[in-house]
Amino acid sequence: MTDVDTPELRPERPFFSSGPTAKPPGWSFDRLKTESLGRSHRSKIGKERLKYAIDLTRELLGVPQDYLIGIMPGSDTGALECAMWTMLGKGPATVAAWESFGNVWIQDAAKQLKLKDLTVLDADYGQLPDLGSIPADNDIVFTWNGTTSGVRIADTDFIADDRTGVTINDATSAIFAQPMDWPKLDATTFSWQKVMGSEAAHGMLILSPRAVERIESYDPSWPLPKLFRLKKGGQLNRAIFEGATINTPSMMATEDYIASLEWAKSIGGLPAMHDRADANARIMTDWIEATPWLRNMVDDPKLRTNTGVCFVFQGAFYDRLDDETKATVPKKIAAMLEELGVAYDFNGYRDAPPSLRVWCGGTVEQEDLKRLIPWIEWAYAQVKAELS
Missing domain, CATH: 3.40.640.10 (Type I PLP-dependent aspartate aminotransferase-like (Major domain))
Incomplete structure (x- = not known):
């Protein structure tokens, strides 16, 4: 059991893969x-x-x-x-x-x-x-x-x-x-x-x-x-x-x-696509910066992408795990949320350090990212309780 409540709202489109990425809103x-x-x-x-x-x-x-x-x-x-x-x-x-x-x-x-x-x-x-x-x-x-x-x-x-x-x-x-x-x-x-x-x-x-x-x-x-x-x-x-x-x-x-x-x-062309990616990435990077157990994989803000935002884990609990167990943390979170139909395909790339990677390009909606964040926090609490 954890003290983190299960979120009420789920992303309407749980597609956060970095390729193939989410279809444009309204696609059919x-x-x-x-x-x-x-x-x-x-x-x-x-x-x-x-x-x-x-x-x-x-x-x-x-x-x-x-x-x-x-x-x-x-x-x-x-x-x-x-x-x-x-x-x-x-x-x-x-x-x-x-x-x-x-x-x-x-x-x-x-x-x-x-x-x-x-x-x-x-x-x-x-x-x-x-x-x-x-x-x-x-x-x-x-x-x-x-x-x-x-x-x-x-x-x-x-x-x-x-x-x-x-x-x-x-x-x-x-x-x-x-x-x-x-x-x-x-x-x-x-x-x-x-x-x-x-x-x-x-x-x-x-x-x-x-x-x-x-x-x-x-x-x-x-x-x-x-x-x-x-x-x-x-x-x-x-x-x-x-x-x-x-x-x-x-x-x-x-x-x-x-x-x-x-x-x-139809939504305003290239400027609109740039603005959507920037706004989406800002949601994720602001949350990462405010979350003590996460760190953006990229230290220099000038070099941070506005598409595939990658982040790793840190903090006292994570740091005391052995390397093999550390590698399971993002995998467990991604698998848990996929099974619940909350978020698909956002585990870090197989050759990258253990991490999560959330696509923030222009076909993703801000509201879905805002709904994803509390689910990651909830899943992390479950994994932390399991491994403690």
């Missing part, structure tokens, strides 16, 4: 347009809907008109690795990481591409490496927002205005929630399943004119699988960036992404 299957389903993606309607998804993406994100936007297979991973495989290797490169997905890009660069002139910058969960040390002539691969650590970059000052290298930016858990500095970004990638709450398996690749020039002027020494081949006849295949995808896309997933984009546009 009957809101999806179905005319393109069962049709070839090369049909007139198929190409029109794919192009519409690209055009809506450009409009909402404010992507410059001379940048190209393409739909890629393999979610954010496919889009990011396509950029790495087609653009890296011409000169020195730096890959920077501060959480698990960024470390995948390090392994790609070091063990798969085996780049000869490679610098690796990494940092522990909750920290950033010294990005200011990156030379202006290096290609840069970095993750704008650390999905599994809750760390985001504070700015793009580490990218030189007069750089000769290209930048490859994994923006999947930041885009639509944090402003992108487009003049500093040459290849930007994200997946539909993250901030917009859409379906998985498809990614977006946004290329600057500098990125296009690199692709057209450079042929890497390694083989390129078909899914990464962006050139035709030695030039960029621009049809890919008009909706002619490299392989067959899901038109149902495309319609779902379009519905999410149209929802975002």
